[in-house]
Amino acid sequence: MTNKPDQLVQSNEHHTRSIRSFVLRQGHMTAAQQRAIDTQWAQYGIDYHKNIVDLNTIFNRNAPKILEIGFGMGVASAAIAQNLPAYDFLAIDVHGPGVGNLLKLIQEQNIQNIKVMRHDAVEVVNYMLSNNSLHGIHIFFPDPWHKKRHHKRRLIQIPFIEQLLPKLQKNGYIHLATDWQEYAEQMLEVLTSFSELQNxxxxxxxxxxxxxxxxxxxxGKRLGHNVWDLVFVKK
Structure with missing residues (x-):
């Protein structure tokens, strides 16, 4: 187990200002992805605003809600939503090609239990989600910021989990996954530090x-990388 990094004890106030759920990067938007945004956003997209939203109203049903932070190109998100049709998924990412691709998959596969946001998930958590509104939180393969001097930029740190926990219902869960062992060990240390979470x-x-x-x-597996999953439940 690695030693607890200095950033794990930074104040909530500091992280509210500085932590981000994404890394800005360039990506090519295909015509099909842009068309999906243009044609599907009105039905499946949610615009960001600083007001609490009623997720049951947005999804037009009373069902357990899962928040996914950082969905990449959305392929796994679409598959999970189809594997779990009794659950609703709020999928958040900032990158246009991924947003467009997920909307394209939703249209092609007629998936009705996903809504998409293109915004910083930290702000969505802080300003749009009510307490006890989530049954689960998925964060798969967040940027590991593998250089030690960049560890402070990692998403999975104590202040951010402190922001997430009030949104999670009793018996709700947090599921993390990474292919970077040192980050996996930090994730484990962070989640274990919360008495209200049980591995x-x-x-x-x-x-x-x-x-x-x-x-x-x-x-990654073909290159010899392992993958570590963590699933913790709120007591």
Missing amino acids: TATDFAPTPAYRPETKFEAR
Whole structure:
């Protein structure tokens, strides 16, 4: 287990100002992805605003709600939503090609239990989600910021989990996954530090059946990388 980094004890106020759920990067938007945004956003997209939203109203049903932070190209998100049709998924990312691709998949596969946001998830959590509104939180393969001097930029740190926990219902869960061992150990240390969270495994969990292997994950495994899942439940 690695030693607890200095940034884990930074104040909530500092992280509210500085932490971000994304890394700005360039990406090519295909015509199909842009068309999906243009044609599907009105039905499946949610615009950001600083007001609490009623997720049951947005999804037009009373069902458990899962927040996904950072969905990449959305392939795994679409598969999980189809694997778990009784759940509703709020999927958040900032990158246009991924947003467009997920909207394209939603249209092609007629998926009705996903809504998409293109915004910083930290601000969505802080300003739009009510307490006890989430049954689950998925954060798969967040940027590991592998250089030590960049560790302070990592998303999974104590202040951010402190922001997430009030949004999570009793018996709700947090599911994290990474292919960077040192980050996995930090994630485990962070989640274990919360008395209101209970690990579902001794340390790292078996990959739940609902999470499919992504192309990113499969490529990593071919290169000899391991993947670590963590699943903790709110007591």
